[in-house]
Amino acid sequence: MWEPEARYLNPQSLMLRRYSQYLLVLLSFVIIPASAHSQNDKFKGIVVNGVEKVRIAVADFKAATADPGNGALLTTFNQVLFSDLQNAGIFDVVSKSFNPLESPGSPQDVKLDAWGNPPTNAAMLAFGNLGVSNGSMAVYGWLYDVKNTVAPQVLGKQYREDATQDNARLIAHRFADEIIFRLGGGIPGIAESKVVFVSTRTGTKEIWMMDYDGYGEHQITHLGSVALSPRISPDSSRVAFVELGKRGVNIRMYSFDLNRLISFPTIGGTTISPAWAPDGLHLAFSSSRTGDPEIYVSTADGGDIKRVTQAHGPDVSPVWNPKTGAQIAWVSGRTGLPQIYTMESDGANVQRMTDGGYAVSPSWSPDGQWLTFAWKRNYGPGIPGGQDIYIMYVADKSWSQLTHDAGNNDFPSWSPDGRHIVFQSSRTGQTEIWSMLADGTEQHQLTHSGQNTQPNWSWK
Amino acid sequence: MKNHPCIHAITRRAATIAAMSLLLAVAGCKHPKPVTPPPPPPPPPAPTASITANPSTVNAGQPTQLTWQTENATDVSIEGIGKVQGNGSQTVTPTDSTTYRLTATGPGGTQDASARVTVTRPQPVQQQEQPPSLTDQQLFDRDVKDAYFDYDSFEVRQQDASILQADAQFLNQHPNWKITIEGHCDERGSTEYNMALGDSRAQSAKQALVSAGVSANRLNTISYGKEKPFCTESNEQCWQENRRAHLVLAGQ
Missing domain, CATH: 3.40.50.10070 (TolB, N-terminal domain)
Structure with a gap:
């Protein structure tokens, strides 16, 4: 050569x-x-x-x-x-x-x-x-x-x-x-990037953060309730997450500039799975404020709420196309078992991406061409086998399986360089955070203490 | 054999005492009494009497204590009890309200006193309707049942529809009660999807209650996904326990 x-x-x-x-x-x-x-x-x-x-x-x-x-x-x-x-x-x-x-x-x-x-x-x-x-x-x-x-x-x-x-x-x-x-073709490295995640190591589910290589784990929230689904903002200044607290299930917002929780309005109903638009000015989330859980879009401070899905059944886990900011992938149980769908961010042009099984937890690649998600293709009571991480080429829905025969794997999140995926896996008996290259090679365990779940990779 | 002298000694002493007593008696008779005119006998004092019951009001079957005092009485009796000492107390358990009448008779006359014991009876009909020992929470727990769901489903099953129908009838009798419907899922499935699935289960249960006439503004829903399971074992029995819409009395 x-x-x-x-x-x-x-x-x-x-x-x-x-x-x-x-x-x-x-x-x-x-x-x-x-x-x-x-x-x-x-x-x-x-x-x-x-x-x-x-x-x-x-x-x-x-x-x-x-x-x-x-x-x-x-x-x-x-x-x-x-x-x-x-x-x-x-x-x-x-x-x-x-x-x-x-x-x-x-x-x-x-x-x-x-x-x-x-x-x-x-x-x-x-x-x-x-x-x-x-x-x-x-x-x-x-x-x-x-x-x-x-x-x-x-x-x-x-x-x-x-x-x-x-x-x-x-x-x-x-x-x-x-x-x-x-x-590396002019793509910035990820050595200074961070991963936020949920850990039980203090006895309750709290939000934690670490370097991309698993070093420097530290606790962000101290709520003593149940904290879920941390999503870091594109400028790394905030993390949106969900708290199951005394007053219901709502989005909370933590500021890294102020090192404390900042106010976020109560949306109403059970409000879960926040996602940042790439402009940092908008959020998508799932809420049952008008009945069934549906996908909504709001401003980053919880204002100007617009409903974008209209279907009976769970709609949850939205994620924006980080390249265009114009599409949302999400999970819907409208036909029974959860499947991955995409739509325009105003709810138009709904496309079903997965053809069956149990498909959840989508994350979009930084170039907007790929989705990664967790999938159990043969799903049902008593059917053996775990849930694995897959990637799918959005344009033609062709897909590839990245994990094999290694417990249950969930919540893949793409790295800012598009070359890596962080995810949770139960392959050691404990649920821990792992990372791998986006082709499924070089799988490495990052956490080793307590149950660690729902990793989310920072945008830079 | 050895006891014989003692027995003899006791017998002998007794005989001596008897003889001396006889001697004294004979000697006494011989002394003449000094003659003084007896004072006129004072008029015999009139007897006094009082009786109290403590407590004076009892529930049926419960005892109360009667206490009485008399003076200058030779014959004291209480109606329904009979002859008694001049001063005393006695526990009685009347089945109905009773007046205890005491009569004290002495040389100076007769004196009456009485004490009324009121016996109250609880109303048996009221007891069945409003048992004072059951709180609203206990009533709720006794009469309101949860609805359960199939694997990965949020549709209300036929048998659970009738459970929710019965819940609605009960809730309609208590129109002030506010209810929270919690949606729960088993441990399988993804954390985030289960939060939404639990929410849909709570919504399905709410719709069933609303259809049966429960006002929607009394019904609040929340999802706990798989975060707060009722049962933590990994088997179907436990999973079924956790796939439910759990009704909670939230306030009035």
Whole structure:
């Protein structure tokens, strides 16, 4: 795939253009399912023609000062940078045991041959240094194109923060996101994104939040009642959720700017499953304020309520098309078992997407082309088998199954880069939060304490 | 054999006492009494009498205590009880309201006193209609039944329609009561969908009650999905317990 003639002829700009083309193909590979439903040949073709991921080596960063605080910060930084690049889904990250013994701390130390030759065989190298002085931590990071001996530098970045473990983690996330953005077709990385979820670990269902990699779990609500269905706003400033409290079942709103609950009007009836429009100015939700549970749209502060569905039976779990803001996917039991539907956000043009079974919990991909949802295709009393995560190409309703024979799986939520899906799974006996690539590979458990459910990935 | 001397001694002492008594008696007779004129006998005092009953009002079958005092009486009797001591008390359990009449008779005359004990009877007809021991909540719990649902369904089944019909009849007799209908689901199925399904179950039960004449503005609905199960085991019996519309007395 690499053409030496072209490499020597091309300056860095052409080099990068070639990278982005290459990675756009890669991105398609990641998003389009590996085990596609056979009704659609385009799925199979892409799988057969799948290309390799960029092979990147990550040198352990070196200490730039003699400060005794460097060691612990470097350990964290190196771990986080490595796992961010591994989690990105677009790299073949070289195992550190294949790295040359000498780690370069700065550009003049780099011996490109040592990284480009076997056994490392890296196409890209990330390296740099970290130094603490007077309680401040400075990090210099570089990304080099190993095969481009003329102008190898793709990135050179400097970061400065207070010398804390959290900041070492934060800088590693930021540098990883720069690399992913540069090599990943211009799509921002997700290393600084968050996941909100429901956890029972304090004894009652409360809203919690964590980093995308499961680190830094912390409790958001302390209601002592039942909190469900957290949905983070597009600007990450608020989380809408549902409380089963003494005064009924209503939407509540938490502000991360104020670190407290802010007022949200009582809609009336049982009001559940809030969803943010991509403009951050509107919500969709399900409410029984006029009788049967129906989908409504309101402003983000609960005003100007408009009903958009009109069907006997449960209508719940709306989610906006994040690309257009003009469609809503949701779940309806109007024909019996719950199915996934789509419609315009004013209720027009209702389309049934699933052809049977028990289908719930839709989430729309950031590019608006795909839905992910939980589906039990053969559903009924006593029928064995779990509920699995599926993705569906909205335009032609072709679908692919991402989880197999692994307990009950539910509440998939697409990552902002479109390459990942976070979901809940009972495969360990406990219901925990897991993440995976959008093709179903690289499934990793993120939570390990209590029952953890209903994950929702932040928009950025 | 060894006891013989003692027996003899006791016998002998008794004989001695008897002899001395006889001697004293003979000697007494010999002394003449001094002669003084007896004072005129005072007129014998008139007897006094009082009687009280405590408590003076009792429920049928319950006891009360009669207490009486007399003076200068040689013969005291209470009607219905008979001769009694001059002062005393006695517990009686009259079946009907009774006047206890005491008569004290002495050398100075006769004195009467009386005490009335009122016996009250609860009204047996009233007791059946309004038992004071049953609260509204207990009445509600006794007479209002929940409706149950099939797997993943929110349609009211035939047998549950008649249950809700009976509930409606009862609720129509208590037009001030406000009712909350809680929709519940079993543990299977998705959390969020079950919240909506529970809501639809509560709505179905509400519609059945409204059709049977219960005013809709007395009926509030709420869904608890699968968040507040009645039964937590994973079997069909338990799941059926949890697939229900649960009626709760919310206020008046």
